[in-house]
Amino acid sequence: MLTAVTGINWGDEGKGRVIDLLAEHADIVARYQGGNNAGHTVVTEKGKFIxxxxxxxxLHPDVTCVLGTGMVIDLDHLANEMQAIEARGVEVSPKNLKLSDKATISMPWHKVQDGLEEDRLAQKGSAFGSTRRGIAYAYSDKYRKKTLRLGDLLHLDEKRTQNRLHMILDSKNMELAGCYHQEKMSYDALLNWCKLQAEHFTPYICDVGAFLQQAHDSGKRIVLEAQLGAMRDIDYGIFPFTSSSNTLAAYAPLGAGIPNCKLDHVVGVLKSYSTCVGAGPFAAENAMGEEWNEKLRKAGGEYGAATGRPRRVGPFDCVASRYGLACQGADKIALTKLDVLSSMKEIPVITGYKLDGVKVPRFDTLSDLDRMEPVVTMLPGWNTDISGCKSWDDLPKEAKAYVEFLEKELNHEIQFVSTGAEREKFVLKGEWL
Structure with a gap:
């Protein structure tokens, strides 16, 4: 069975929590796009992992993990991340981690370029809110055919690879020295960096497409893991305030390495309120005012998993969520962090937009989203701790009414509701996977 887990909104919906749960019964979990510019937070008996x-x-010893073809991979960051979780007792070896030979390497200069350009734009008041981790520049060079793929590290002694390195470095030095007045990088230093990466990662690099195809054909359970959400998709998101990759479920088999395979399920993840990291239009933060937003931010611990930046927050946005659901084509819905709303006497929900006093019929990424006025409906809160609830029937009637209101607005059943950060803190409503 092939299942994709995707974000419906701006990212940070709690996908890591859902993937961790599905991984208990999975054979393989594969990332299919993005890099280290976002993160998933998972709480286990060993503590919190980012x-x-x-x-x-x-985090599951019997699961094989894959970094897929559609990713851009910062190898220095990956090495540090592997070392950090190994120090906490989590095994990472070529047995349970495989890196696609076709995945793009995020080269050392990509972070440099990202920071320099973001600084330049910031001086003009038009920065994108980049994480400065080089993701856009790695993808840009991928499509310009001016970077390396992981498989190239296996052939550093071959003339064709060395010629490519010279070509790439000459081009990059012209950009960095000519545009940003940076010192030129040497070929010897670049080749040495590549050799060090090859020494470390060669045992992990393989044809993950063949590995995943064989697993799929033999009936293994495969979970495909997305980063960010529909609003950050490079084609269907709130361009230009997007990521640089395709975050949608339709891309999942392609980005993982098995483009001929079809998904059996798409799990769309929604948070019980709206959050956003980075720049761009976000109507929800204007619905209730900053004092209300700050209380919600603190209650939910809303700080970016990759950057630590305070997330922008607001009420659940039905308008944006309907659009995200349409983009992802989800047949299963998980709603996270319902417990964060437990102390509210009344809970706002955005049920519509107005522009210049006129109701806007739908979410349109090409419209003037910055000027949208959210239309808010207030629902009664439950004002009690729900973290101990073991079933749907255990929830207070107001909590169930909140979820059912969202279902009606979204025209979609919600099957999974999380009631706390820990693995076991959730209830099921309807048929799950």
Whole structure:
């Protein structure tokens, strides 16, 4: 069975929590896009883990994890992440981690370029809110055919690879020295960096497409893990305030390495309220005012898993969520962090947008989203701790009414509701996987 887990909104919906749960019964968990510019937070009996590159399945000893073809991989960051979780008792070896030979390497200069350009734009008041981890520049060079793939590290002694390195370095030095007045990098230093990476990662690099195809054909349970959400998709998101990759479920088999395979399920993850990291239009933060937002931010611990930046927050946005659901084509829905709302006497929900006093019929990424006025409906809160609830029937009637209101607005059943950060803190409503 092939299942993709995707974000419906701006990212940070709690996908790591859902993937961790599905990994208990999975054979393989594979990341299919993005890099280390975002992260998944998972709470286990060993504590809280923040994973930027490693799939959430790495916390399960019997699961094989894959970094897929569609990713851009910062190898220095990956090495540090592997070392950090190994120090906490989590095994990472070529047996349970495989890196696609076709995945793109995020080269050392990509972070340099990202920081320099973000600084330049910031001086003009038009920064993108980049994480400065070089993701956009790695993808840009991928499509310009001016970077390396992981498989190239296996052939550093071959003339064709060395010629490519010279070509890439000459081009990059012209950009950095000519545009940003940076010192030129040497070929010897670049080749040495590549050899060090090859020494470390060669045992992990393989044809993950063949590995995943064989697993799929033999009936293994495979979970495909997305980073960020529909609003950050390079084609269907709130461009230009997007990521640089395709975050949608339709891309999952392609990005993982098995483009001929079809998904059996798409799990769309929603948070019980709206959050956003980075720049760009976000109507929800204007719905209730900053004092209300700050209380929600503190209650939910809303700080970026990759950057630590305070997340922008607001009420659940039905308008944006309907669009995200349409993009992801989800047949299963998980709603996270319902417990964060437990102290509220009344809970706001955004049920519509207005522009210049006129109702806007739908979410349109090409419209003037910055000027949208959210229309808010207030629902009664439950004002009690729900973390001990073991079943749907255990929830207070107001909590169930909140979830059912969202279902009606979204025209979609919600099957999974999390009631706390720990693995066992959730209830099921309807048929799950």
């Amino acid at each position: 994973l930027n590159l490693l799939p959430s399945g790495i």
